[in-house]
Amino acid sequence: xxxxxxxxxxxTPDEEHRRFVDRVVSDLMKKVKKEISRLNLxxxxxxxxxxxxxxxxxxxxxxxxxxxPPSVSRKELETIGLDIGRRVIGGEEHYAEHPYxxxxxxxxxxxxxxxxxxxxxxxxxxxxxxxxxxxDFIRKNLADNQKPEVRLLKQFMKGIxxxxxEAKIQGFSGYLVELLxxxxxxxxxxxxxxxxxxxxxxxxxxxxxxxxxxxxxxxxDPVDLTRNVASPVSIDSFSRFxxxxxxxxxxxxxxxxxxxxxxxxxxxxxxxxFKKRETAVVIVRFNRPNIVDDDxxxxxxxxxxxxxxxLESHDFIVINRASHVDRHVLIAFELQSSKLPIAxxxxxxxxxxxxxxxxxxxxxxxxxxxxPFIDQGKLVVIAKREYVDAAELLRQRIKTASLGKDFKGMRxxxxxxxxxxxxxxxRIMTDLLDKRMPWEI
Amino acid sequence: xxxxxxxxxxxTPDEEHRRFVDRVVSDLMKKVKKEISRLNLxxxxxxxxxxxxxxxxxxxxxxxxxxxPPSVSRKELETIGLDIGRRVIGGEEHYAEHPYxxxxxxxxxxxxxxxxxxxxxxxxxxxxxxxxxxxDFIRKNLADNQKPEVRLLKQFMKGIxxxxxEAKIQGFSGYLVELLxxxxxxxxxxxxxxxxxxxxxxxxxxxxxxxxxxxxxxxxDPVDLTRNVASPVSIDSFSRFxxxxxxxxxxxxxxxxxxxxxxxxxxxxxxxxFKKRETAVVIVRFNRPNIVDDDxxxxxxxxxxxxxxxLESHDFIVINRASHVDRHVLIAFELQSSKLPIAxxxxxxxxxxxxxxxxxxxxxxxxxxxxPFIDQGKLVVIAKREYVDAAELLRQRIKTASLGKDFKGMRxxxxxxxxxxxxxxxRIMTDLLDKRMPWEI
Numbered sequence: 082x083x084x085x086x087x088x089x090x091x092x093t094p095d096e097e098h099r100r101f102v103d104r105v106v107s108d109l110m111k112k113v114k115k116e117i118s119r120l121n122l123x124x125x126x127x128x129x130x131x132x133x134x135x136x137x138x139x140x141x142x143x144x145x146x147x148x149x150p151p152s153v154s155r156k157e158l159e160t161i162g163l164d165i166g167r168r169v170i171g172g173e174e175h176y177a178e179h180p181y182x183x184x185x186x187x188x189x190x191x192x193x194x195x196x197x198x199x200x201x202x203x204x205x206x207x208x209x210x211x212x213x214x215x216x217d218f219i220r221k222n223l224a225d226n227q228k229p230e231v232r233l234l235k236q237f238m239k240g241i242x243x244x245x246x247e248a249k250i251q252g253f254s255g256y257l258v259e260l261l262x263x264x265x266x267x268x269x270x271x272x273x274x275x276x277x278x279x280x281x282x283x284x285x286x287x288x289x290x291x292x293x294x295x296x297x298x299x300x301x302d303p304v305d306l307t308r309n310v311a312s313p314v315s316i317d318s319f320s321r322f323x324x325x326x327x328x329x330x331x332x333x334x335x336x337x338x339x340x341x342x343x344x345x346x347x348x349x350x351x352x353x354x355f356k357k358r359e360t361a362v363v364i365v366r367f368n369r370p371n372i373v374d375d376d377x378x379x380x381x382x383x384x385x386x387x388x389x390x391x392l393e394s395h396d397f398i399v400i401n402r403a404s405h406v407d408r409h410v411l412i413a414f415e416l417q418s419s420k421l422p423i424a425x426x427x428x429x430x431x432x433x434x435x436x437x438x439x440x441x442x443x444x445x446x447x448x449x450x451x452x453p454f455i456d457q458g459k460l461v462v463i464a465k466r467e468y469v470d471a472a473e474l475l476r477q478r479i480k481t482a483s484l485g486k487d488f489k490g491m492r493x494x495x496x497x498x499x500x501x502x503x504x505x506x507x508r509i510m511t512d513l514l515d516k517r518m519p520w521e522i
Numbered sequence: 523x524x525x526x527x528x529x530x531x532x533x534t535p536d537e538e539h540r541r542f543v544d545r546v547v548s549d550l551m552k553k554v555k556k557e558i559s560r561l562n563l564x565x566x567x568x569x570x571x572x573x574x575x576x577x578x579x580x581x582x583x584x585x586x587x588x589x590x591p592p593s594v595s596r597k598e599l600e601t602i603g604l605d606i607g608r609r610v611i612g613g614e615e616h617y618a619e620h621p622y623x624x625x626x627x628x629x630x631x632x633x634x635x636x637x638x639x640x641x642x643x644x645x646x647x648x649x650x651x652x653x654x655x656x657x658d659f660i661r662k663n664l665a666d667n668q669k670p671e672v673r674l675l676k677q678f679m680k681g682i683x684x685x686x687x688e689a690k691i692q693g694f695s696g697y698l699v700e701l702l703x704x705x706x707x708x709x710x711x712x713x714x715x716x717x718x719x720x721x722x723x724x725x726x727x728x729x730x731x732x733x734x735x736x737x738x739x740x741x742x743d744p745v746d747l748t749r750n751v752a753s754p755v756s757i758d759s760f761s762r763f764x765x766x767x768x769x770x771x772x773x774x775x776x777x778x779x780x781x782x783x784x785x786x787x788x789x790x791x792x793x794x795x796f797k798k799r800e801t802a803v804v805i806v807r808f809n810r811p812n813i814v815d816d817d818x819x820x821x822x823x824x825x826x827x828x829x830x831x832x833l834e835s836h837d838f839i840v841i842n843r844a845s846h847v848d849r850h851v852l853i854a855f856e857l858q859s860s861k862l863p864i865a866x867x868x869x870x871x872x873x874x875x876x877x878x879x880x881x882x883x884x885x886x887x888x889x890x891x892x893x894p895f896i897d898q899g900k901l902v903v904i905a906k907r908e909y910v911d912a913a914e915l916l917r918q919r920i921k922t923a924s925l926g927k928d929f930k931g932m933r934x935x936x937x938x939x940x941x942x943x944x945x946x947x948x949r950i951m952t953d954l955l956d957k958r959m960p961w962e963i
Contacts, residue, residue, distance in 0.1 A: 359863030
């Protein structure tokens with residue numbers, strides 16, 4: 082049997098599971114409608130997303146939209162929408178562009194999302210208003226024999242770690258997967274085409290939009306040509322997908338769909354590898370801000386970026402980095418060296434620039450480690466470095482770097498030297514060393 | 523008494539010295555003319571240079587040109603010219619653009635230079651043919667009361683180390699000094715103007731030339747507007763002159779004209795300073811090629827530049843350098859560190875470039891210190907560094923760098939570690955540390 086057929090057998094919901102999902106949906110719809118009629122309001126409840134489109138993988142999210150007439154104020158929509166959601170499922174409030182209720186029902190994740198019931202997707206009032214149109218479009222255009230192809234592509238992306246538009250993944254949404262299958266016909270054609278994608282690859286179905294996007298991948302939304310469905314796809318997810326596709330074509334393997342778990346290395350092995358590399362690791366450990374993943378991950382990236390800039394602007398060379406979230410947010414930097422000599426070359430202006438006078442005043446008479454001299458037409462001095470130790474630099478200056486906003490007030494530690502070989506850091510230290518792709522493990 | 527007057531008293535040849543110089547000149551002219559008539563040729567002997575212009579400092583070079591009619595072949599001019607020179611003064615052959623005889627007579631340096639006697643300096647056959655025109659021009663245009671100003675400016679430039687167009691100095695020729703005094707009127711006006719010079723400063727007397735030069739300083743030659751008299755002036759000499767002029771205006775000091783000698787530091791002091799700096803020094807020591815300074819110095823610069831490129835292309839950070847010539851040619855580099863860890867970040871192409879396949883083939887399966895991974899859309903691998911030791915890099919690779927041609931076959935050593943603190947290297951190690959300008963010592 083072909084690999085893809087084997088995979089399909091594992092990922093296609095069987096009759097029993099379908100019945101279970103259907104029951105969950107009908108239970109929830111009934112509850113929502115009951116709340117609506119109890120409130121005596123003219124609202125509509127709609128099942129959207131992968132269950133509505135029958136492209137779901139086992140244990141799907143259930144997405145039910147509570148649709149308000151556009152005449153209702155945004156504030157009312159939110160108050161009433163969340164109230165209905167809470168009564169139906171309990172759960173907790175989440176914020177995308179606007180709030181919704183996320184909860185569990187019979188083990189499945191459920192989103193109850195208030196939105197506006199608009200006639201034309203180009204008039205949307207909030208991003209979620211488009212979702213029912215996406216659902217309709219796919220139901221209308223995706224052939225039944227393409228549904229397994231969508232499931233395969235979803236599972237493939239899941240396996241290689243690029244499935245999902247959320248900030249943690251910055252990958253491909255379910256809707257984008259469906260559009261790709263509509264575009265290329267099936268799973269394997271998509272993989273073949275994607276293995277040849279270039280940065281800025283631009284796709285559409287019947288009509289191309291006019292707007293230029295600067296994203297790595299562009300797919301004009303057939304229900305709203307002003308929008309790029311692929312805008313959440315980061316350059317790394319885009320690259321990884323190309324990499325995976327071309328690797329899969331060379332050698333098909335179950336591990337693309339069901340990767341093995343990356344095991345943490347033993348401390349001894351981690352120690353040995355870093356000893357061999359002769360590099361140094363510095364870890365910044367923040368308490369985890371109490372915010373949802375969609376807020377957390379962009380802030381981690383920003384914080385990581387700022388820390389790299391801080392290190393590099395002080396001449397530390399960052400050769401590798403990793404971040405990890407548990408109770409803490411850990412950001413690790415592998416450095417060419419965590420120590421630098423006190424002496425550094427400090428280049429000033431050429432002699433014929435006015436500012437040269439100030440440079441000379443500042444540095445003449447033993448303020449540096451040398452008198453100012455001329456080299457290649459520029460004034461130069463051997464000066465004392467402000468920070469000779471990367472950990473000390475991070476300790477003293479990271480608070481003034483442009484961190485994610487919820488990291489600003491957060492307690493943090495900087496871990497360096499032998500401390501990085503403690504058990505708490507096995508995961509992130511392994512991430513620095515074990516760079517295998519999920520399908521290579 | 524004003525400082526400049528004091529200096530003038532020291533540098534203006536007194537009557538006795540003038541009579542001595544005049545006697546040397548007339549002796550030599552007689553000898554040259556005798557040789558000419560002995561050969562029965564229609565040649566002319568001309569005194570040129572600073573003695574002819576009466577702008578010389580004590581113990582001047584005597585420049586006598588043996589002028590041939592343009593009908594004589596270049597080969598004949600050289601054979602006969604050198605022959606006359608050798609008979610007059612002995613001495614040795616030198617090569618500028620063409621050969622001449624350099625010798626000593628009664629303690630003075632003498633150049634006997636064969637050249638063509640042309641009518642118009644725009645028709646010159648070799649660079650030296652212009653010199654008699656320069657001499658004539660200055661004799662005609664420089665006022666008697668400007669001669670002391672020329673002497674002051676020459677001595678000032680000598681003191682600060684920028685006097686002389688030769689390759690060792692890359693500074694201001696005597697003729698250029700005279701033109702500057704003609705341009706600005708006197709010594710102090712020149713110093714004041716020069717303190718405000720900008721890169722590309724462009725000067726002329728009556729007429730500006732049309733040609734654009736890319737040199738730091740441009741002075742259109744009044745006897746040949748197609749030529750920049752200041753073309754030998756390097757960016758560092760140009761900068762140093764500006765620096766000295768503005769320093770002199772702030773505080774006049776005899777040391778600008780007569781600097782104190784830079785003393786070599788004691789080994790103990792050198793050691794202490796480098797210990798404090800926490801940097802490392804590597805010295806390349808070549809046997810001195812047996813060539814004249816005008817050939818040697820450009821080759822040293824080229825060799826130095828190539829070595830810096832070699833070091834930097836292997837990630838060593840050169841913060842400071844020096845070179846020194848005695849029996850050996852020494853080139854010293856102060857490095858942030860002379861050792862690097864074996865692990866380095868090696869960036870490859872993005873996934874969507876064809877070359878990415880080759881990168882992956884090369885690095886997959888444990889060829890580096892990590893598997894290839896994706897970072898910011900690029901393929902990256904932690905690779906093994908080719909050279910972890912700067913001295914080893916220079917030892918193995920400097921021969922393949924683009925050295926000065928006479929350095930190519932030359933025996934060399936690379937000195938590093940504690941070896942650099944040997945007595946032989948006191949001078950160059952002092953040069954790395956003591957960056958005071960001549961007038962600051």
